[in-house]
Amino acid sequence: MTEQKHILSILVDNQPGVLSRIAGLFSGRGYNIESLSVAETTEPLVSRITMVTMADTPVVEQIMKQLHKLINVIKVHELTGTSYVQREMALVKVQAKPEHRAEILRIVDIFRCKVVDVGQGHYTLEVTGDEGKMDAILNLLKPIGIKEIAKTGIIALFREPK
Amino acid sequence: MKLTGAQILMEVLKEEGVDTIFGFPGGVIIDIYDELAKTDIKHILVRHEQGAVHAADGYARASGGVGVCLVTSGPGATNTVTGIASAYMDSIPIVIFTGQVPTQLIGNDAFQEVDIVGITRPCTKHNYLVKRTEDLARIVKEAFIIAASGRPGPVLIDLPKDVSNTKITYKPPQKIELKSYNPTYNPNMKQLHRAVKLIKNAKKPLIFAGGGVVLSKGSKELTELAHKTRTPVTCSLMGLGVFPGTDPLWLGMIGMHGTYRANMCSGECDLIVAVGVRFDDRVTGKTDTFAPNAKIVHIDIDPTSIRKNIPVAVPIVGDCKITLGLLNRLLDKEDLGDLKTKRKKWLDQIDEWKSTKPLAYKQKDIIKPQYVVEKLYELTKGEAIITTEVGQNQMWAAQYYHFNKPNHFITSGGLGCMGFGLPAAIGAQLACPDKLVVDIAGDGSIQMNIQEMATAEQYNLPVKIVILNNRYLGMVRQWQELFYDKRYSGTGMEHAPDFVKLAEAYGAVGLRATKPEEVEPVLIKGLSSPKTVIMDFVVEREECVYPMVPAGAPITEMLLA
Ligand SMILES: Cc1ncc(C[n+]2csc(CCOP(=O)(O)OP(=O)(O)O)c2C)c(N)n1
Numbered sequence: 084m085t086e087q088k089h090i091l092s093i094l095v096d097n098q099p100g101v102l103s104r105i106a107g108l109f110s111g112r113g114y115n116i117e118s119l120s121v122a123e124t125t126e127p128l129v130s131r132i133t134m135v136t137m138a139d140t141p142v143v144e145q146i147m148k149q150l151h152k153l154i155n156v157i158k159v160h161e162l163t164g165t166s167y168v169q170r171e172m173a174l175v176k177v178q179a180k181p182e183h184r185a186e187i188l189r190i191v192d193i194f195r196c197k198v199v200d201v202g203q204g205h206y207t208l209e210v211t212g213d214e215g216k217m218d219a220i221l222n223l224l225k226p227i228g229i230k231e232i233a234k235t236g237i238i239a240l241f242r243e244p245k
Numbered sequence: 246m247k248l249t250g251a252q253i254l255m256e257v258l259k260e261e262g263v264d265t266i267f268g269f270p271g272g273v274i275i276d277i278y279d280e281l282a283k284t285d286i287k288h289i290l291v292r293h294e295q296g297a298v299h300a301a302d303g304y305a306r307a308s309g310g311v312g313v314c315l316v317t318s319g320p321g322a323t324n325t326v327t328g329i330a331s332a333y334m335d336s337i338p339i340v341i342f343t344g345q346v347p348t349q350l351i352g353n354d355a356f357q358e359v360d361i362v363g364i365t366r367p368c369t370k371h372n373y374l375v376k377r378t379e380d381l382a383r384i385v386k387e388a389f390i391i392a393a394s395g396r397p398g399p400v401l402i403d404l405p406k407d408v409s410n411t412k413i414t415y416k417p418p419q420k421i422e423l424k425s426y427n428p429t430y431n432p433n434m435k436q437l438h439r440a441v442k443l444i445k446n447a448k449k450p451l452i453f454a455g456g457g458v459v460l461s462k463g464s465k466e467l468t469e470l471a472h473k474t475r476t477p478v479t480c481s482l483m484g485l486g487v488f489p490g491t492d493p494l495w496l497g498m499i500g501m502h503g504t505y506r507a508n509m510c511s512g513e514c515d516l517i518v519a520v521g522v523r524f525d526d527r528v529t530g531k532t533d534t535f536a537p538n539a540k541i542v543h544i545d546i547d548p549t550s551i552r553k554n555i556p557v558a559v560p561i562v563g564d565c566k567i568t569l570g571l572l573n574r575l576l577d578k579e580d581l582g583d584l585k586t587k588r589k590k591w592l593d594q595i596d597e598w599k600s601t602k603p604l605a606y607k608q609k610d611i612i613k614p615q616y617v618v619e620k621l622y623e624l625t626k627g628e629a630i631i632t633t634e635v636g637q638n639q640m641w642a643a644q645y646y647h648f649n650k651p652n653h654f655i656t657s658g659g660l661g662c663m664g665f666g667l668p669a670a671i672g673a674q675l676a677c678p679d680k681l682v683v684d685i686a687g688d689g690s691i692q693m694n695i696q697e698m699a700t701a702e703q704y705n706l707p708v709k710i711v712i713l714n715n716r717y718l719g720m721v722r723q724w725q726e727l728f729y730d731k732r733y734s735g736t737g738m739e740h741a742p743d744f745v746k747l748a749e750a751y752g753a754v755g756l757r758a759t760k761p762e763e764v765e766p767v768l769i770k771g772l773s774s775p776k777t778v779i780m781d782f783v784v785e786r787e788e789c790v791y792p793m794v795p796a797g798a799p800i801t802e803m804l805l806a
C-alpha cells in the first residue's frame with residue numbers, strides 16, 4: 084500500500100507531558116512525524132496539535148486509534164480527504180545584495196509576503212501560505228541566497244459548510 | 246478536616262477497598278509508611294520491588310480486582326519497571342505508588358531522583374506526577390478507574406515527599422469525570438447481526454479466546470456460545486481457563502507451542518470468532534499465511550487491537566462479556582437445529598487430528614518434565630492456581646495442566662518475564678488464602694526472584710514451587726538445538742544452588758525427586774505440607790517442547806515430537 088501525507092488535528096489536555104506522550108507513541112511504534120505544531124485553544128485547558136504524518140491507510144487508522152487511546156487525548160480528526168484550510172508560516176532570511184533588492188521586493192509583492200527585518204546585507208521575509216506557495220517562493224529565493232529559515236509546521240482547520 | 250497528603254492517600258485507599266499493598270520503603274515515603282501502619286491495610290514487605298509488582302499482578306489476576314504497590318523513589322522506582330511492563334503487556338490492573346523527591350528539588354538531580362513518569366510512559370496505561378496535595382485524592386481515584394476499566398492496565402502515581410507531608414483541608418472529591426476517557430462497552434448491533442449470519446453459515450468455525458475474556462469475566466458467555474453453536478474453542482496463552490480444558494469442544498492452546506489440532510483448525514477453518522485477543526506473533530506465526538480460508542469476527546474492547554496485525558471482516562469494539570451475552574441472545578432467536586449435523590464433518594476431522602497427533606512425549610527412566618505437570622494436574626484435580634516462570638516450564642504448564650476455570654493460570658504472557666512466577670504466586674495466595682497455589686518454575690527463572698522465598702515465609706504463605714530442573718536455560722537451549730546446530734552458547738546452568746538446602750535456609754521445606762517413581766510421592770508430600778515448599782524435579786536435560794512452529798513460519802507447519 085502506498086504512503087500518503089495525512090494531516091491530523093488532535094485536541095489534547097493542556098498539561099505538561101502530553102506532547103511527550105504523543106511523541107513517544109510515534110517513536111515507540113515507528114510512525115513518522117513530518118511536522119507538528121501545538122498551541123492552546125480558546126479553552127485554556129485544551130491545546131490543539133496539528134500533525135502531518137506519512138502513512139498508508141491501515142497505518143493511519145492505527146495511528147488515530149492509538150492516539151485516541153492516550154488518556155489525555157480528547158479528539159482526533161483526520162483533515163486529509165475533507166474540506167479544510169491549511170497554512171504554514173516561514174521566516175526567511177535572504178541575502179540582499181544591492182543588485183537583488185528590487186527582485187526580492189517584487190517576489191514579496193507577488194506572493195503577498197512582508198519584509199519584517201532589514202539589515203546591511205539581508206532582508207527577513209514573513210511568508211504565509213499553503214505548501215504549494217511555500218515551495219514556489221522558496222524555489223525563487225534559493226538562487227538569490229537563503230541564509231536562514233524558520234518554519235512552523237502546518238496548521239489546519241475544517242472548512243465550515245457554506 | 247486538616248489532613249496530610251499521606252493521610253489523604255490512606256482515606257482514598259480505604260474508599261477504594263484496598264486491603265493489601267505490596268511494597269518496600271525508603272526515605273521519601275516514610276510519611277506514607279507511617280500512616281499506612283495506622284490502617285487495617287495489610288502491607289506485604291517484599292524483598293525486591295520487581296517482586297512487589299509481580300505480586301500485585303498475581304493478586305489482581307487471582308482476585309479479579311486491582312493490585313497495589315508502594316515503593317520509594319530512584320532505585321525503588323526503577324526496580325518496578327520490568328513488573329510494570331509485564332502487567333502492561335498482559336493488561337493487568339495495578340496501581341503503583343512511587344515516592345519522589347520534594348517538588349522543589351525535581352529536575353536538580355537530587356539524591357534518588359529519577360523521572361519515573363518519563364521512564365514508564367510507554368509501559369503504563371497512564372501515569373501521574375502529583376504536584377499539589379490538593380490534586381492527590383482526585384488523581385488516585387482516577388488512577389483506580391483507569392486501571393480497572395476498558396482494557397485494564399497499570400497506572401503509576403509519583404508522589405513527591407512534600408505532597409505527602411503537606412497538610413490541607415481535605416474535602417473528599419465528588420464525582421470523578423474523565424472527559425477524554427470513555428471506553429466502549431456496548432457493541433454496535435449492526436456488526437453483531439453480521440456476526441450472527443457468519444456463524445450460522447460457517448461450515449468450519451473456530452472460536453479463539455484470549456485474556457480479554459478473563460478480564461471481562463466472560464467465561465460463562467463464551468462457553469455458552471461454543472455449546473450453542475457447536476464450535477470448537479482454542480485459546481491464546483493468556484486465555485487458558487476461559488473454556489473448560491476437559492470439554493469435548495476444547496482444542497488446546499494455539500500458536501508456537503499450540504496443539505496440532507488447534508493449529509490445523511486455524512489453517513482449515515472458514516470462520517474465526519476471535520474474542521479478547523490481539524493476534525500476537527506467537528499466535529499467528531507468519532501473518533500473511535494465518536487462517537487463509539477464514540473470515541474473522543474480532544471482538545475486543547480496545548479498538549487498537551482490531552486490524553493491528555490481521556485483516557478483519559467484522560470488527561466489534563465492546564466488552565467481551567457484554568458482547569458475547571448479546572450475541573448469545575441474538576443466536577437464541579435463530580433456528581440452529583441443523584448445526585449439529587452441519588458441524589459433524591468438521592468435528593470429526595478435529596477428532597482425527599486429536600487421535601493421530603496428540604500432545605505426546607516419550608517416557609524414560611529419567612523424569613520427563615511433562616510427566617511432572619501431568620501428575621500435578623491429576624493430584625490437584627485441575628483445581629490449583631498455577632503461576633509460571635518463563636521458558637519450557639511455562640509451555641509445559643500450558644500444555645499439560647488442563648484449566649477448567651479462568652483466573653487459575655497466571656503467567657507473564659506478553660513480556661515473557663523470567664522471575665514472574667514466585668512473586669505472582671505470593672500475590673495469588675494472598676488473594677485466595679484457601680486455594681492451592683503452585684509456581685511451575687524453571688531452574689533459571691526461579692533464581693531471578695528467589696529472594697521472595699523470604700516474603701512467603703514471613704507471611705506464612707504456603708505456596709508450592711515445582712522446579713523442572715534441566716540445568717539449562719531450556720527454551721533458549723531448545724532453539725540452539727533446533728536452529729543453531731546445538732551450539733549451547735550461554736545456556737548451561739550447571740552452577741545452581743542446592744534448591745533443597747536453599748528452601749531450608751529460608752525456613753521452607755525442600756524436596757527432591759530424581760527418578761520417575763519419586764515424582765508422585767514428592768508431589769503428594771509437598772502439596773500437602775502447610776508450609777512454603779520447593780520441589781526440585783531433576784528432569785531430562787535436553788527435552789524439547791513440541792509441537793513447535795519455528796519463528797516466522799506458518800503455524801500449520803509444526804515440528805512434532
Ligand atoms: C528476564 C528474562 N531474561 C531472559 C529471557 C529469555 N529467556 C526466555 S526462556 C529462557 C530460559 C529460561 O530458563 P529456565 O527458567 O530454566 O526455564 P526452562 O526453559 O529451562 O524451563 C530465557 C533465558 C526472558 N524471557 N526473561
Ligand SMILES: [Mg+2]
Nearest residue numbers: 687688717719
Ligand atoms: Mg531450565
